[in-house]
Amino acid sequence: MAENLNTHTTSPLKIIPLGGLGEIGKNTWIFQYNDEIMLLDGGLSFPTEEMHGVNLVLPNIDWLIENQDKVMGMVVTHGHEDHIGGIPYHLQRLRIPVIYGPRLALALLGDKLKEAELLNRTELVSVGPRSTVRVGKYFLVEYLQNTHSIADSYTLAIHTPVGVVIHTGDFKFDHTPVDGRKFDYQKLAEHGEKGVLCLISDSTNAEVPGFTPSERSVYPNLERYIKEAPGRVIVTTFASSVHRINMLLEIAQKTGRTVSVVGHSMLNMIAKAKSLGLLADFPESLLQPVPVTNGLPPEQVLVLTTGSQGEPMSALTRISKGEHRQVKIKTGDTVIFSANPIPGNTISVVRVVDRLMQLGANVIYGKERGIHVSGHGAIEDQKLMLALTRPRFFFPCHGEYRMIRRHAQTAREMGVPAENIVLTENGDVVGLTPEAIRIVDKIPAGIDLVDASRSSMVNDNVLKERQRLAEDGFVAVAIALTPQATFAARPQIAVKAVARSAETRNLEDVIRTALVRAQERFGEFRLPGEAGEPEQYDWMAIRQLLERTVKQVIREMLQSYPLIQVLLQTPQVDSAAVLPSLPPVRGEAEALLAP
Template identity: 40%
Template sequence: MSATKGKSSLKIIPIGGLGEIGLNCMMFEYEDEIIVVDCGVMFSDLQMLGVDFMIPDMSYLKAHKDRIKAYVITHGHEDHIGALPFALKSHPAPIYATNFAGKLIESKLAEHEIDAEFETIEPGVPIKFKHFTVTAVSVNHSIVEAMALFIDTPLGKIVFTGDFKMDSSPYYGDPMDPKPFQKAGDEGVLLLMSDSTNVERDGHSLSEERIFHKFEEIFSKPTGLTLVAVFASNIGRIGQVFELAGKLGKKVALLGRSMEQNTRIAHESGYLDNLNSVLISVDAIERYPRKDVIVLSTGSQGEYRSALVRISAGEHKNIKLTEGDLVVMSSKFIPGNEKAIGRMINSLFRQGADVMYESVADIHVSGHANAGELRAMIKMTKPKFFIPVHGEYRHLVKHARLARENGVPKENAVIAVNGDILELTPDRLRITGHVEENRVFIEGESGSDVAKVTIKDRRKVAETGIVFMVLIRNSVSKRVMAGPDILTRGLLEEGTEGDLFEKAKEVVLAIMDDVAALERSKPVDLQEEIRIGLRRYFYSRLGKKPVVMPIVIDL
C-alpha cells in the first residue's frame, strides 16, 4: 500500500513570475497551511505613465490569510522581496530569510512603518511547519546569500531552485555544491521548479571572476573619472570595485539612495571589508585627481530621474562628465528598457565621456544559469515532474522542452502561467483551475494602487491631448454669463492655434442652442453634448480626438 494513499493533493499557485521576468511569488498549499515563496515587484516601463512598479494580485492570499504560515525568501532582489510591505499590511506572517536579505527587508519595511517577525535562514538547517519542512541550499547568483529550497511535503520532495547559476569562482561565497542536489535526486525528487531566465543561452554561464580581471584592466589606465553603473543589489560586483580601488590606491564614491543603503547593509553583514578605507562622499570628489576616483552609481537601466540619467543630461549637482571620463555599464539591458538606455548612452557620449557596455566589452556576466547548467540541474535531481519558472513564456516552453529531452516524461513537464492552480499528487501534476491574478499598479511614495482605467486614461491624454471648456450660465434663463473659455494641454504648440479656439467656441454655443431647444438643459446633459461635439470638431481640424473635459456652472 502506498505511504501517500489517501493524502490530500498539494496545490501550487503562482501569482507572479511565470510568463514574465520579475514579480516572483509562489504559493504552496496543503490542507490548512500555505507558505509563500518570494513576494516581488516588477518595475514599470514608459508605457505605464506615472506607475513606479507593479505587485502581484494578492486576492487569494487575502481570502486565505489565516492559513498563511510564512513568507520564505530565496534572496534579496526587488523582484523577490519588493512586494512584502503590501502583503504584510493585509496578511502578515513570519518572514524567513538569510541575514543579508533579512536586513534589506527590514530596511524596506521600516520605510513603510511595518513591523514583522523575522527568522534567519541558515543553509542546511530545516525549517519545520505542520505539513512542510523547508531546507535552504546555497546557490550562486548576482546577489549574496541566494538560496534554493528543498521543500519536503507529505507527498514528496520539491526542489525550488530560485534564481541560480553554477559559478566556479564567485566573488563572495563558495561555488555551488552539487552534492545536496545529487543526494536529493538519489533519494527521489517529486517535482523540480527551476529558473528559466537564460534557457536560450547555450553552454555554461561565465564566472564573476572574469569581471574582476576586466575591471582591473580598466581601472589601471584611466585618464579621467571612472563611473561604474551597476545594480545596487550586486554586492559581489560592488565588492570587486572596492577591492580594486584599495589595491590601486583609488577612492570610491556612491551615487543613489539604494546604492548607499545596500552598501551600508552589506558592510554591516560582513561584506566590503575595506569600505571605510576607500569610501568618500560625493562632495569630496573634487579633492582628488579625477583619475583616482571611481563612482558607483545606480541608473544602469535608464530609470527616469536616476543618478546616471541626471548625469547624462548634465543636471547632477555634484558630477559633470568631461572628455577623458569613462562610464562602465556593468549590467544587463533588461528587455523593455533598451530605448531608455540607448538615449542615456547617447547623452553620456554628448557629455564627452566614453561608455562601455555589455555588447561592446566583457564587463557583465549573468547571474542566471545557461542551458548547460539547467540541464545539469535536471540530471542531478532526476525529478518525476517539472515546472519551469522565472521567465517569459518562450523561456518556459524551451525549458520544458529541455526537461523532456533529459528524462522527464512529456506529460510530466507542465507549463503554467500566473494564476493557474496546479494540483500535485504522487502520480499526477495537472492544472485544475485559476485564481484572479491581475497586476496591481503602484505609484508615488504613498504606495497607492492605480486602477487600470486610470492608466488607460493617462495613455489617452498622452496620445491625443486634453481640452478643458468652461462656461457659466444663468440657472433660470439658461443664458451664458461667461465663456465659453477653452484651454488645451498636449494638443498643439502654444501660439499656433489660429482660429481653432474661436471656431470651437462657436461649436459650443451652437450645441447650447440645440440643447435648449430640446429642453435638455441640465448641466450634465449639456456637458455630454459639448464633449461629443468638441471631439468631433477637433478630429475634423486636427485628425485626432482629444480627451474633452467640459464644465458647465449654473449660477
C-alpha cells in the same frame, strides 16, 4: 534533516504563480495544501512605456486577501527587488505572520518595512545554509546555498505531504564564487537520490547555450580597464551585486585608487553587506566621501555609482546631465558600465552613454568587453540542475513564454516525459500529486500599479485616461448658465496636446458655434412649475446635450480621440422635483484653462 511529511493523502498540493510566468519580474508564489497557504517570494517589476506615471508593477493579491486566514507565512529566496520588492505593499493589506529568509534579504526588507512603518505587521526570521523552517503543519523548507548575482541566495527544498518540491530560485552554477560560498551540490544530489517529485526552475537564460561564466571571470577585464585609465574611473553596476562590488574594491586597492560611493541604494547595500560579513575586509581609508576624492589626483580615484540601467533619477543619469551636485564629468574620465541593459532599458542606457561622451568621458560598455556576466544559468546549468535533482515532474518558471517553452524542451532532452511537464500562466492553479501534475483551476492574477508618488495605486480607469491623454490630448470646455438657461458668458475652450491640421485649426470656433446651436434646444428641457414661480430646467439633460455636442464635433473634425471634459456651472435651485444641479466649477475651469 527535514522530517517526512508524506501522509499518503490523496489531496493535491496546489502551486499557483501570481507573477513571474510569461514575464521577467514580480516573482510571487502560492503553495496551498488543504486549508494552509505558504507564500514564496513577493516581487515587483517596472512599468512599460505605456504605463504613464506608474512607478512599480505588483501582482494583484485580491485572491490572497480573500483567503488570508489560510496564510501561515512566507519564505524568501534572496534579496533582489523582483523577489522582495512587493512585500511592503502586500503587508499593507495582507497578514503574513512570519517571513523566513537570508540575512541580506531580510536586512533589506527590514529597512523597507521600517520606512513604511510596517515592522509590526510581521516577524522576520533569518536563516542560513541548510537551515530548516516549518510553515504551518504541511510545509518544511530547507535552505540550500546557491550562487547568483546577489550574495546570500538560496534554492529551496520544500517538503510537503505529496513529496519534495525543489524551487531553484534564481541561480547559476558558479564553481569559483567571489565569496567562496559554493552551490550546495551535495544536498541537491542527495534529494535527487531520495526522490524529487517536482522541480520548479529558473528559465531566464533558457535560450543561451553553454554555461553562464563565473562572476570571477570579469575580474581580469575590469582590472585591465581600470589600470589603463589615465584619469578618474567611474564604474556603474547593479547596487545588489555585492560580489562585483567586492571585486571592484579589491581592484581599486590593487591599483592605488581611493573609492567614493554615489547613490543611496549602493551605499545602503554596501553598509548592509559589510555589517553581515558579506563584504571583504578592506582598510577604512579605501572608502572616502566624494568631497575627499574630489581633492585627489584623478588617477587615484574610483567612483562606484548606481544608474547602470539609465534610471531617470539615478546618480549616473544626473551626472550625465550635469545635474549632480558633487560629481562632474571631466575630459579624461573613464566610465565603465559593468552591467547589460535589462530588456526595455536599452534606449535609456544609450542616451546616458551619449551624454557622457559629449561631456568628454571615455565610455566602456557592451557585452563584447567582458565586464559583465549574468546571474542566471544558461542551458548547460539548467541541464545540470535537472541531472542533480532527477525530478519526476518539471515546472519551468521565471521567464517570458519563449524561455519557459525552451526550458521545457531542455527537460525533455534530459528524459522528463512531455506529459510530466506543465507550462502555465500567472494565476493557473497547478495540482500536484505523486502520480500527476496538471492545471486544475484559475484564480485572478492581474496587476496592481503603484503611482510615481508611491503613495497610491493606479486603477485601470486612471491608466486608460493617462494613455488617452498621452496619445490624443485633452479638450476642456467650461460653460456657465443663467437661471433662464442661457450662457452667462462666452464658453471657454482649451485644447491641449491635440495634433492639428490646416482643417482643424479653427476647432475652438467650431465647438463654440455648435454649443450656441445647442442652446436653441434648451427650451425642450423646461420643467412644468407653479404659476408665478421662476422657470426651472432639467440641468442634467442640458449637460448631456452639451457633452454630446462637443464629442460629435471632435469626432467629425479629428482623427483622434482626446479626453473630453465638459465643466458646467448651473444655477442653484431649491425644488426637490428638479435633478440636483452640478456644483459651481468656475475655479476648476479656470485652473484647467489657464495657459
